[in-house]
Amino acid sequence: MTDTALGRPDPRAGVRASAPRVFLMTGAVALIMAVISRSLEPSIEFALEALLGASVGLAASRWVVPASWWRHNRLWACAGLIAAIVTVPVTAAIVASAVILRHAELFPADIAQIVASVFAVSVVMTGLAMAMRRLPTQTHAAPAGAPPAKFLARLPAKLAGAELFAVEAEDHYLRLHTSLGQDLILLRLGDAIAELEGLEGAQTHRSWWVAKSAVADVAKLDGRAVLTLKDGAEVPVSRGFVKDLRAAGWL
DSSP states (O other), X not given: OEETTTTXXXXXXXXXXXXXXXXXXXXXXXXXXXHHHTOHHHHHHHXXXXXXXXXXXXXXXXXXXXXXXXXXXXHHHHHHHHHHHHHHHHHHHHHHIIIIISXXXXXXXXHHHHHHHHHHHHHHHHHHHHHHOOOOOEEOBOOTTOOXXXXXXXXXXXXXXXXXEEEEEETTEEEEEETTEEEEEEOOHHHXXXXXXXXXXXXXXXXXXXXXXXXXXXXXXXXXXXXXXXXXXEEEOOGGGHXXXXXXXXX
């Protein structure tokens, strides 16, 4: 998801989209614990507690964490708040399991230790969820009175003044798609995207950056999203970028 007002990637999308991976990782750890302990009981308890925490964390990332924190990249604050919220039900589940199932006697110091452990694990798991998801690199329209995007100065003379539709990586070169035709320049796509700030667009594929205003049509081809530009060029959309570009109003 993105902040549609600013066009910035929203790490909430990273947390939600990586949920299946987090759940799979939880199951894998539970399986390893079962093999090591030669008992299913502790691994099942761990899996249930971890899944409870992951579910609460996903809900908190969407409904509790202030949207402004995501917009201003206060990721540690987001992770801390999510972990604090997750800590409450998970700690309650662990304590209830210990007291009811194992008839353990817990003292305040024991509960404090559980709280600290759950909070630490929750911070790590939230960080992993954010890191697992790759968001499309987006560029943003320049404010009124700002100089044009630096990349436009790289347009060859025959394309000077043209509307830039897209930039396509071809080996060590970039193919420029414009309203006046195409041409090649020697530059890396990553460096080009850094200079494209000032134009509203996004990386739709590892080899493509596209100007949002250049998209003439959106279709599906063999189950994948494809953008058709004003010049007729067809641009693939990576599966990993689909949800975020849809949230930004591209698809």
